[in-house]
Amino acid sequence: MRVKDQNFLKKQNQSLVLEYIIQNGPISRAEIAKHMAMSPTSASRIVASLEEEQLIKEVYLETDEVGRKATYYTANEHSVVFVGVEIDVGVVRAGLMNLIGELITARSFQTNTDHYEHVVEFIGQMVNELIREQQIGKDRIAGVCIGLPGLIDNEKGTVEFSAQFNWRNVPLKQLLEQKLDLEVFIDNELKLKALAEYVxxxxxxxxxxxxxxxxxxxxxxxxxxxxxxxxxxxxxxxxxxxxxxxxxxxxxxxxxxxxxxxxxxxxxxxxxxxxxxxxxxxxxxxxxxxxxxxxxxxxxxxxxxxxxxxxxxxxxxxxxxxxxxxxxxxxxxxxxxxxxxxxxxxxxxxxxxxxxxxTQMKGMGVVKGAALSVQRKLIKNLDFKGGA
The missing domain is CATH 3.30.420.40 (ATPase, nucleotide binding domain)
Structure with a gap:
């Protein structure tokens, strides 16, 4: 039980440090240790593990001392990419987001959304096209989140019921993972838009x-x-x-x-x-x-x-x-x-x-919230060997 607790704390500390660096970088190891109330040794180990995974990178900034540069850390925005997709009536929107929450590209497409089979095929083609356009390898894609209106079982990834599309019991996660060969999450579009607004x-x-x-x-x-x-x-x-x-x-x-x-x-x-x-x-x-x-x-x-x-x-x-x-x-x-x-x-x-x-989250608000939800999943589920 003690080993499990220690592993949980290590994982939690890694997640908290990465999130803090994303929000506050460039930042030094000493500042990280002070803010996180951890020892300098623990902070250094976590920073090393994040750097090894290429999620953060070193930057050198001038200090008050003449000729001396200090080592700071910032998020490596190009390390991973998150895909957000919104299915609206007659429209599908999609975007790619980097690690620091910036949309790299976002597009909107008119299409028939009456039949989920067509929508699955369309999203598969659209997401793959955006990835190719940005010349991003699939190994850098952390996941895809789809937001749409309706009752969504986000654990199973199924659309229980959507009045807007008249869809019932659609295994959307399973169908899209087969099409994209990427991990897919499904969620209610308003929840995702609210997350984007909050952030x-x-x-x-x-x-x-x-x-x-x-x-x-x-x-x-x-x-x-x-x-x-x-x-x-x-x-x-x-x-x-x-x-x-x-x-x-x-x-x-x-x-x-x-x-x-x-x-x-x-x-x-x-x-x-x-x-x-x-x-x-x-x-x-x-x-x-x-x-x-x-x-x-x-x-x-x-x-x-x-x-x-x-x-x-x-x-x-x-x-x-x-x-x-x-x-x-x-x-x-x-x-x-x-x-x-x-x-x-x-x-x-x-x-x-x-x-x-x-709301200020117009147009691509759901897309941004969907991508942010994948970002948060990545941060919470870090699992490196280094740690506190």
Whole structure:
């Protein structure tokens, strides 16, 4: 038991030191030892093991002493590469990230996402093409993470159910690993986007919630830098909370789910009862013209969205709430309406407890979060012979 505990501590210390160097390099061994509260000998051994694995590299900086250069260490950004992929309705986005969290390249592709077999084939070709374009050997790829909406079993790598694609029990991890010959992880796209937002936020938030309003409705909680998953990775599925058991049918199989009052397809269905409506752009345009029927539809949806924000705040008591999704990011007037409705529904103690912000993780936010999740897996699972 003692040997196991020692090995665990060694591995944990290696991970912590690598993470600290990535975030704070260039940095000296003495500074590492001081910050990590470990002996200089232990710090030197860990630094040597990380350098042997080519995850960090030496740099020489001038000191105050004339003519003397000190040895510092920084992350070797070119040592490993992480692949992030997002599957959206009709779109697949992908990017490659280096060890220090910079996107090397990122691309967006239009494609049919109705059938998972086609998507698997498409992602296989796309990822291999990006790797070839950047002239990166597969031995440098630490892994691939795929983010998509739906109920995802991230341990098994299966899509239990995605209303947006009407996929059920799809073994996406297994299929893509066969296609790519790389380790693949599958996760919920909003959880990954929330992770990217948390890492990128300039303020030191401890607990962050992200809410997504678009083709579906969902939430994600980041607490102390980690994705809160709950049992079976189902935390945050607020879109399927039942508001009215006699309400509209939801693709999840229930009736009156929250998303049936807010999600885009349901809004278009409601609008089509008044006049044919093919896109959210048309509905937004009618709202801007102050057509009464469009105003009524979006004000009702915004009221439910505002209450969803309030309920999540009451449940999680976060430091910050970030709003995301196509209704927020593509339609400023709808975002402003949702924020207004929420402001009207807050009660005094709640209104001063958190910041309400619009996401800055647009476009490639899920891709970045997916790549960051692989980076974190690498850091946490270091297994070298050196150590404290």
């Amino acid at each position: 990128s936020a300039s303020l030191p938030y401890k607990n962050v919630v992200m809410l997504g309003f678009g083709k579906g409705v969902g939430s994600a909680l980041i607490t102390d830098g980690e994705i809160y998953r709950g049992t079976n990775n189902m935390s945050g599925e607020i879109g399927h909370m039942t508001l009215d058991p006699y309400g509209a049918y939801c693709p999840c199989g229930n009736f009156g789910c929250l998303q049936t009052y807010i999600a885009i397809d349901f809004l278009l269905d409601e609008a089509s009862k008044t006049q044919p409506m093919d896109s959210m752009d048309e509905l937004a345009a009618a709202y801007q013209k102050k057509e009464k029927w469009a105003v009524n539809i979006l004000e009702k949806a915004a009221t439910y969205a505002g209450l969803a924000i309030k309920n999540v705040v009451c449940a999680y008591n976060p430091d910050a709430v970030f709003l995301s999704g196509s209704l927020i990011e593509d339609y400023q007037e709808i975002a402003e309406l949702i924020i207004e409705k929420h402001s009207n529904s807050t009660w005094f103690p709640e209104s001063y407890s958190y910041e309400l912000l619009v």
